[in-house]
Amino acid sequence: MASTTGNAFNFNLFRRLLSYTKPYKGTYYFVALSAILLAGLSVVMPELIRILIDDYIIPQKLGGIYIVICVMLGVLLLEVLLQFSFIFYANWLGQQVIRDLRLKLFSHMLSFKMKYFDTSAVGKLVTRAVSDIETIASIFSQGLFVIISDLLKMLVVLAFMGYKSWQLTLVSLIVMPFILYATRVFQKAMKKAFEDVRNQVSNLNSFVQERVTGMKIVQIFNREKVEYEEFKEINNKHRNAWVKTVWYNSIFFPIAEMASSITIALIAFVGFKLIVADSAMQSDDGVLSIGTIIMFITLAQMLFRPLRQIADKFNTLQMGMVAANRVFGIIDTDSTIENNGSIQANNLKGEISFEDVKFSYVDDELVLKGISFNVESGKTVAIVGATGAGKSTIINLLSRFYEIDSGKILIDGTDTTAYDLGSLRSEIAVVLQDVFLFADTILNNITLNDSSITEDDVVNAAKEIGVHKFISSLPGGYHYNVKERGVMLSSGQRQLIAFLRAYVSNPSILVLDEATSSVDGYSEQLIQDATDKITKGRTSIVIAHRLATIKKADKIIVMDSGNIVEIGSHSELLQKANGYYKNLYEVQFAKDEVA
Numbered sequence: 001m002a003s004t005t006g007n008a009f010n011f012n013l014f015r016r017l018l019s020y021t022k023p024y025k026g027t028y029y030f031v032a033l034s035a036i037l038l039a040g041l042s043v044v045m046p047e048l049i050r051i052l053i054d055d056y057i058i059p060q061k062l063g064g065i066y067i068v069i070c071v072m073l074g075v076l077l078l079e080v081l082l083q084f085s086f087i088f089y090a091n092w093l094g095q096q097v098i099r100d101l102r103l104k105l106f107s108h109m110l111s112f113k114m115k116y117f118d119t120s121a122v123g124k125l126v127t128r129a130v131s132d133i134e135t136i137a138s139i140f141s142q143g144l145f146v147i148i149s150d151l152l153k154m155l156v157v158l159a160f161m162g163y164k165s166w167q168l169t170l171v172s173l174i175v176m177p178f179i180l181y182a183t184r185v186f187q188k189a190m191k192k193a194f195e196d197v198r199n200q201v202s203n204l205n206s207f208v209q210e211r212v213t214g215m216k217i218v219q220i221f222n223r224e225k226v227e228y229e230e231f232k233e234i235n236n237k238h239r240n241a242w243v244k245t246v247w248y249n250s251i252f253f254p255i256a257e258m259a260s261s262i263t264i265a266l267i268a269f270v271g272f273k274l275i276v277a278d279s280a281m282q283s284d285d286g287v288l289s290i291g292t293i294i295m296f297i298t299l300a301q302m303l304f305r306p307l308r309q310i311a312d313k314f315n316t317l318q319m320g321m322v323a324a325n326r327v328f329g330i331i332d333t334d335s336t337i338e339n340n341g342s343i344q345a346n347n348l349k350g351e352i353s354f355e356d357v358k359f360s361y362v363d364d365e366l367v368l369k370g371i372s373f374n375v376e377s378g379k380t381v382a383i384v385g386a387t388g389a390g391k392s393t394i395i396n397l398l399s400r401f402y403e404i405d406s407g408k409i410l411i412d413g414t415d416t417t418a419y420d421l422g423s424l425r426s427e428i429a430v431v432l433q434d435v436f437l438f439a440d441t442i443l444n445n446i447t448l449n450d451s452s453i454t455e456d457d458v459v460n461a462a463k464e465i466g467v468h469k470f471i472s473s474l475p476g477g478y479h480y481n482v483k484e485r486g487v488m489l490s491s492g493q494r495q496l497i498a499f500l501r502a503y504v505s506n507p508s509i510l511v512l513d514e515a516t517s518s519v520d521g522y523s524e525q526l527i528q529d530a531t532d533k534i535t536k537g538r539t540s541i542v543i544a545h546r547l548a549t550i551k552k553a554d555k556i557i558v559m560d561s562g563n564i565v566e567i568g569s570h571s572e573l574l575q576k577a578n579g580y581y582k583n584l585y586e587v588q589f590a591k592d593e594v595a
Helices: 011-041 044-057 062-110 114-119 122-164 166-172 176-213 215-220 224-280 290-331 391-398 421-426 442-447 455-465 468-472 491-504 521-535 547-552 570-574 580-594
Strands: 352-362 365-375 380-385 406-411 428-431 509-513 539-543 555-560 563-568
Touching (some): 011 044, 011 062, 011 290, 044 062, 044 290, 062 122, 122 176, 122 290, 166 224, 176 224, 215 224, 224 290, 352 391, 428 491, 455 468, 455 491, 455 521, 491 521, 555 570, 570 580
Parallel strands (some): 380 539, 509 539
Antiparallel strands (some): 352 365, 352 406
């Protein structure tokens, strides 16, 4: 997508944004009509003021004053009603557009590959979905329609001035080229300034989000002072970016005000000179009068005021366009897992085959170097190996969180790419070592708001695996709010909730990624008992950490540096002299038996 950087205005981007108003054409045209009517009414009040002065006040015909005043009140009331309609529906339209745009953005983000989130700062994504979207709303509420309305007012005022007196109209336009040039320079400068502002806002959000999330690490390693100094530097850059916009405004608006004042003085001077000259010639057909001069002064102010407002509103429009460019940048990002499969993965047997699978997170840096293995239906396979061997990568590929570089992954003899992605993932339940819980109730964290899973189903499942007593002891039981990331629960309790979440989904394939590595002995026993129950008759892959899990596995896959070095049962692998698993067992796992 074309960037707005370096351009005063990107019309392609603007047209794309306007396409989101199509579902609300009626409102769009009503707001446009209101802008036209307001422009037409803009010259009515100055003309009424001229009539009041020339036809009634100066001749002292007081009887007709009340009629003119009543007409002025009527015009004022109509203008107020139109202004209300214009402001309300312009804002309403903006909110509808950003609602639709935010939904599209979030929906697109939900489909991204995990690789995208691996390389994208969370704070920047939050900025795009929240503050940048809100900034886009101002295009409609304070930018686009206000600019159109002001431009129409300027054209109507200028045409009316030319009709009334071409001499005073020319006087009014003397400083106009200078103002237009200053406005153009101002717009370009503000465009660059707002680019810098949005960058700094994004950096600030990203920094704060990461530090708040990782506050425990900051405090454990006594990094408060260092992080404070870094935040101070980022905050200063944010301030300096905004100060630059203030600087440009401080220069432009006094210049525009001075130009308006000079124009008013010129109108008064030339106007009275023409009246005096007309009187000296004793002409009765002169079109100039005191009321006309006062009308022109009012019209000149109306001519320059929209010009100043247009510059100000163009700032709003520019900032909204910068935000739109960033949002569309994410929407246009092609980082989704292809979902071209048509086969529904319902009631899978769970036969898994990896055939010469190669995969890399970074180009030319293979993590899996052509691995092949089979998992029979209903069997439990443990995968062991040193950190970085590629164990967790296998799980990520099985659920298609990443696309493989080459090879095949088959489930029940069918390539995983042939399955509908949603149905495939619904048949695979994963319990991770690092459990993530939402700021919601225990019940909703277990069901993930799946209406097909009732509270009774959850309670019965909890009783079956022995965690009902623990949940019932909490205030509110299953309706206890665990707060952000489940901070109200211990790591062992969070792990139990995650295990129950996997259990109630009744998966065809169960994956445990070191699911008991960070729990206490009591929680581990509960999970181990539940593991025996849930894995019975169900295909299970376990990233092994505890000895008990390894011993009970039907098959153990031993990995090292992206390769499978050994496959066999626990007893078979221990019989291999100087075997990789035997050495790993003696160094890492045997101590569990001693403990």
